[in-house]
Structures are given as structure tokens and as C-alpha cells.
Amino acid sequence: MELTDIRHLLNSNNTPNSIEGVALKAKLAELTTLSNRLRAQLEEVEDQIAQYRGVLSIMRSMPCEILSLVFSFAFEVPLPLDRAGRDVLLTFGLVCRNWRNASLLNHQFWCGLIISPGDLRDRESYEKIVTWFGRGGHFPKSLYLLSPLGDPDANGLLTSDTTLKLLTQGPVLDHLSFECEDTTVLDKFVHSFYRVEGVEPLKRPWDSLRSLEVIISGGVVDGWYFHTRGTSKNIFFSLPPIISFSLRFPNQHIAFDSDLASVPSLKLGIPQSLLGRLKSLDITCGWKGPHILSILQSCRRLESLTVDMDGMPFDEVIRPSMPLAQPPQFLPIRLAKLRVLRLQNQAKTLRLLDFLITPALTTLDISMQGCDASAKQPNCDWLVNAIIGLIQARSHCEDTLRTLRLHDMTFNDPGDLIAILAVQPALRSLTLDKINLRIFSWFWQSPITRDTLANLVNLSVLQISLKDSYNIMKEIFAFFKGWVPRHCEVCLSFQEALIPDTNAAIRCWKGMYPELLSSWEDMGISFSIVP
Template sequence: MPQKEDKNISHLLQSNDVPTPVEAGRVYDEIDDLETEANALRLQLDALEGRLQQRRSIVSSVRRMPAEVLGEIFQLAVSSNGFGWRKHCLENFMLVCKAWRNVALITHALWNNISIGGPRNSYKKILAWLSRSGSLSKRLEVAEGLGYGGFCGCEDSEPCRYTDPIIIRVLKEARALQDLRLHVGRHICLTKFFESLQSAPENPGLQPWKHIKSIGIDFDPCSYNSWPTPLDSFQFFFTQLAFVTSFRLYLPPRENTSFENSDPWNATIGIPPRFLSQLLELAIQCDWRGSHILGMLEHCTSLETLTVDLYCESMSLDDLNDPVMRRLRTRRLSLPNLQTLILRRTQTMELLDYLETPLLANMDVGFYNVNALDTQFSPAIFTNFLDSSRCIELKCLSLRECHVNAEDLSSIIGRLPYLRRLTLEKFQVLPKERFWASLIPDPMTKTGPLPLLETLEILSVPYIYSPGDDGLYQFMISRRQWSSTRVQLRIAHVRPMERKRLFFTQVNRLKRNGVFLHITEG
């Protein structure tokens, strides 16, 4: 039949003639027949492709992948999410097949942390989960199910979930516990927790909570707190922690906190000096006015890493009667072992006026709003800090979210000959045309700034930004005069960029001069 129809329309296939109504009808009929035949063949092809894929999967390398490698993949897949999501992903992995379930069960790192705190805690299930982690150190987070944001939402008339006997029992009996995280709605919840821990019977052979090495306490920023003085429960708890070297304390914001018999300047945080003296790492979030942070740092003589989040506020260090400020009036606070200093959401750089860090290698300063008029980057404070600390061997510097004069930034960079990594994020240098150009020395000079630079990051720039706009391209080409170090240059745009803004000739020339350019979004 199709061959006969082909003969009837063969003259149409070989010409541009207009078909008659009868011929057009025959063509439509033949189109329907061909589509039906093609659909049937497609179904057969899909079935064959499915069978082919099944057989390829049988001999694929995935089935022969060692259990250790598959376990590492599982860890990467769940590592960056909250516990609830990690648990959901892990359960899905174990439902794929028996082999995947067995791999998950023998991968200890998948089971060494757990988040508890909801009303349906099961002691046996908690221990069963942690027991699969073998001899690895355990992390316990008391947060899951504790109301909005993971914080306890109890009222005065309700039993606080932090007094749950199961939570206390886990802390008393879970072996190899080294990391504890507490998400607290109000200070009274923490007090009840400490009191429950103190009153519970002790097992001299266990007491794992007294051997933890890292602890974090986060107060809910949205809950209203009443901060008492003195804090006897704090004293009891922290004096028991002789092995802690890492401490994170996120205090409630000042606007949601009332201070009993006191004000923010005179409030007592209550961390014992002996506990602070053993810390190697401290992260604190505090917007309370006064010298609270400096008062704690006076005792942190062993500190190696310090993170301070000022919650978009200044420290207000202007109380002349403050005993801490009187002691620091003529000398700086020395942190002789500090290697990493991170400032977040700071309004000024006043904290640097009181610190001395001779071994500092990594510094990250982040203001809270690049457009805020009261955000102050002070070149004088920065340079005085560098000079007083004598930390010329600073290797990594990150500056985020503020304005700075081009000449001031050039002067600072000129003081850091050992800098290997420089990150500028949401950072406005004015005038921008002069900054990078000012770093280019005379053509006959064999020395110049940033001779050891290995990584330069320009982050969160407008989508129309190009390295040729502010002299960066010219600087990267010129630095070959005084340095043979290859540089990784990363430019991250806040929105999809116009790639035509960066010509391929520029990219190729940068590569020839030892600059590896990465342009991303984010």
C-alpha cells in the first residue's frame, strides 16, 4: 500500500507542485500511517534502551566500587545539611539496596553525631545510633524538635525539655562524647539544664560529659531573656570541663535581654577564668555594650583561633571606670599564640585597638553593610594593630563589606610582603581606577607588592564587572616584573555576568603570565 501511494505522489515528492485536494488527502493518510509506525518503533527502541541500561548497570563500575569509597560519597552527600535532613538522606541511601545499607552501617563517620531534644526521645535508639560510629568521637546536639528554630519554647508553667531525664542520661553515659551543642531559648532553660545535670546521680566510671573537648551554647535571638547576676550554675558547669579547648557562645541580643540588678555594661557572663585559660578556639557573638569580650580575652592566654561577631553594634568602650578598660589604657591585651582572627558584623575596628597578636597568620574582617554610613574601616587602627603586633608575616587577609580609600588600602598591602591570599568581598575601593594601578611600581623596579601572592578573590562584584575596569588586569600582567609566583584569580559575580565583557585575548594573556582565572556566580 505505501509503495502504491508513493507512486501516486511521486511527482509531488520531486517537484514543488501544489497537490490537488485528493492528493493532499492521500498525503495526510500516509503521514498518519508513518507516524503510527514511527511511534511503534520508538516504543520498541525505548524498551531496548531500558534493557540495555539494565545490563550496563550490572557491569558498571558503581557495583564494583569499594565500600570505603561509597561510604566517603555518602559522607559528602550528607555533611553540609542539618541533622534532620542528614537523617532523611541516610535512610534513603539504606533503602536503595542491601549492599548500600551494609555500607552505610559500617561507615562510622555517618553515625558519630546526633541531634536530640524532642518529646519522643528514646534512650535505646540514641545509643544504637551512636554505637554504629565505633570508636570515633561523638557529637551531641540538643536541639532537634525543641520548637521554632531548634530552640526550647517552654513557658514558666511547662516542664523544660532540657530537664528531660533521657538527655541527662545520654550525657552521663554516652561514651566517647567530645562535642556538645546546646540551643537555648531562654537563660532559665540553661539554668534548669545545669541544675538537672548537677542533681543527677553520678557514675564514677563514666561521666562522659566531663571529658568533652568542644562545647557550643547558642541563645535564641528572638526569645526574651532575663539575665541574672551572679550565675552560680555557670560556675558549676564550666568548672567541671577540664578538657574543653573549643568554646562557642552566642549570647542573646541586648534588645531582647533584661539585666537583673544591672545594665549591659555591668552584667556578668560568668565564664570562669580557669576555663577560658585552657581554650585554643573561641567564637563569641555579643552586642552587649562594654568590655565583656575583652574581659574574657584577658584570660585566654592559649588561644589560637578567635571569632567575634558583634551583631552589627559597636562595643562602646568609653566607660572610664571600667576596671578592664583601666588595665588596657596603657597596654595592649596580648594573645601570644593567636594565629587566626575573624571579626563578623562589626561596625568599627575598635577591638583591634586593644589586641596584640605577634603570631597572627590569618585575618578576616567583615563589616555588616557595605552601604551603611556608620560602617568605619579605619586604616590608622589597622596599621597600628599590625605595627604593635609585629605580625608582618600575615599570610591570609579578607576584607568584607565596607568602603576604603585606595591610597589607604595600598599602604596596608605594602606592609604585608608575605601575604599569600587576599580576599575582597562586597568591598568598594574609591577611586577604584587608582587602586590596582597604584600598586604597579616603576618598570625598572625589580620589587613590588604581593610578591608571594598565590590566590586573589574578588567576590560579590556587579555582573558588569571586568578586570579591565579598575586596573586589575594591568596589575596582574605587570606583577611578572617582580614575581614568578603563579596566581589563582577568582572573580564571583552577584548575578549572571556578561561574559563578553572579558575578552578571550585578556584571558589568554593572563594565563601566559601565570594567572589562572576563574569566573563564577555567587
């Protein structure tokens, strides 16, 4: 039937008869076939358009140097890379040749490795590690021998043939970090390098180390082990000529079980030749006895010092028989080159500061365990006096101190925090992390606070209680109201999961100063709220 015989049906509501119905179905099938063919052609054309656009895309023309930086920000696995992180990086490199070249160009991906016991089960583990480091070029290499908690193969990681070969015949290493369960494993590990035949001493990766981290997670077996008698048995005499040392001991109750009587008289036996070379020392040792003071006496070249007391009050760490006045044998400990001082997990007092003189100090970082910084404790210096005594009375470093971080402490009297800041007129960066400030308005409105922080370029107020969020933002904005326009980065964070966002901060700003037409950006302030 001709199309003209059914055309009238397309523009009317008439019901087609049987003959017209057959004609309509035939035409519908014809049009459907044509539609499918055209749709397939359209999809093919669209695919070609996408290909051509892909060839002309910015990503394809982006230099590998920039693409490698994009990888650094997009890469959600922290550096150095463990096995999972390495798998992600290798997957990136499989996308295309440019992505592979970009991943190879970023040497920070290839210069650090976290090795676990499972990585050494492969027969070619040594070759794979050497190949990985080879992609890092001539940049310093870091090796981390770490085991998951409770891994039965943890000790085998240190004594494996692959580990021994890496540290005697492998690539040159700048930093080594390893963890051992007890000092017996540590002894076996360190002395294993000296029993390898056919390897010339002083040309091993072990001997090229400049930085070393030793983590002892379990017990100290045999007290004599650390004593200086017999250098062949003391592992510290067998260490390479490092200039950066991180030494982490467990709590004394874990390290010595029930035998705590000999802890104060124990000698670590670290040779003065090693301590005298160190530029950086990070030590965790909450044991009774003047171990830390004894070590620091020989660390004359230190530029960075971190002391973690593991929650042990310093008055209990020094010998019980030692009077509270500074003992002559530990006076003074002058660290003339020290620039960075971090005290972590301190408890009750900061009496360690009473033994130090740091005239070149630029960064002070103190973390307490929720102590009351305003409490006047009997028979010992309280926190505020300890800090002021270090900065003003002994070190005279008021004009060099640029960075201050205070963490996990309470100031019932804001005047105490103001007093600490008052002796740091050159302060450029201030971090108040988990600081409970009872009367925060007085602190932010004080003229001394304004004068001391006049040169501030970075202010971080972190782990704020949510109930205080609006008031703290209000007081900080009030502090900046008379701010001479210049750059300052301000960052806030809150303890609770539900936090105010930047819009809440904008409402707070406008609610306080409706007469101000300028935003904080116009005043040179970069404001952010982070989790």
C-alpha cells in the same frame, strides 16, 4: 487465498476487491501478531543486555571508598544531619548493598547529629541516637540540640529524659551545641547532670566534652546569676574541661529588657581556670561594659578568637567613664599563640585591636557593617590605623600573616586599602567581600599592590556590583598581565542574580589583550565566577 493472488497489490495503486481485502486483513493480523511477539522478545533481550552491562558498569566495580566520596559531593543536605538529612542518607543505603557499605564507610555522615524536639517523641529515640553514633566508629562525635524558631517544645528538648541520658550514659562526645531561651533554662540544664544517681562523675559524656557552644536566645534572668559569688550557682563553674568555647548572647535590649543600668557592671564570672585552658573562643556579646576585655585577659593559650559585637560600637561597649586612652588594667593583652583572629559585625571602629598583641597571627578576618574605612573619625583610631597598629606597631606579625579577609566596608581612598596590604608582605590569600572601592583602577595598578600580592595563591573578590563587573574584571586581568606563571586561584561573585559567566570573562580577557595568545590557564590562573 494464496499470497501470490494479492502480491501484485503491494506494488501498485490498485484497489483490492472484497475477497482481496479479506486476505489482506488476515495477513495483516498475522504479521501484527508476529511483530508483537518479536517486540516482546526484543525487549526481553534488551533487558538482559542492560543487566549484563550493569554488572560490568564502573559504578558496580567502583571501590566503596570512592563511592562514599561521591556521596559527599552528591549529598545536598549540609552536615551535620537533621532528620530530613538522615532520611536521605538511609534512602541511599537502600539502593543496594554496595551503596549501604559506602554510606557506612563515610564516617562524617554518622559523627554529627542535629536533634530537634520532634526527634524525642519516639520512645526509642535514645537507642536510635546511640546506634547512629555507633556507625561513626571512633571518630569524634558532635551533638546539636536545636529547635525551630518559636517551637513551644524548645526548652523541653534540653530537659528531656533522652537528653539527660545521652549526656550522662550515652556515647563519648567531642562537641555539644545547644540553644536555650533564657538563663533559667540554662541553669536547670547544666545542673541536671549533677542530680543523676548511679552515674559516676567524670565518666559521663558531659565530662568528656572538648568543645561547647552555648546559645542564649532570650533574656538574662536575675543579674546575680552570672556573678562569681557562690560557685555552686554559677553555671560556668559546672562546665566540663573544654578547650573550645562558643558563647553567644542576644542583643542587650533583648537580654535585659529595660533594665540596662546594671549591664556595664555585670560580671560573667567565667573562671580563670576555664579561660586559661581555651585554645578557641567564639563570643558574641554586644553589651556595654568591658566584658570581652576582662575575659581575654585570662585567655593566654588562645589559638583562634572570634568576637562578634552584634553591631555595638566598641566605644559604647567599654564603660562610658573609661577614657579613650587605653586603661592600664587592660594593658597589654598579649595572646602569644593566637593564629586566627575574626572580628564580626563590628561597627564604626576597631578599637578592640588597640588592646591586643598577637605576634603569631596568620589569619585576620574583619567584617564591618558597611562603614567608611577611609573616614577619619575624631578622638579615636579609624579602621586603617587600627589594623596597621595591630600588625606593625605592636604585634610585628608582618612575616607570619598569610590570610586576610575584609568584608562589608567602603574605601573612598584606595590608598587606605593599599596601606593595609603594604604591612602584609607575606600575604598568600586575599578576600575582598562586599568591598566598595571607589577608584578600583588605582588600587589594582598600584606598584605597592603588585609587590604586596606577589606571592598570592588565592584571590577572591566577592559580592561585586553588577554595574562594575566589566571594569573590575578588566582591572584584575590587567593586574595579572605581568604575572610570572605560577598557580593562583581567582574567584569572583556578584550581588545580583544575573551575573556574568566565564564566557564573558574570556571575551573581556581577549578584548584587552588581543596580542596574547595564551589563556589565563597558561599563566597558572584558575579563574571562576560563582553565584
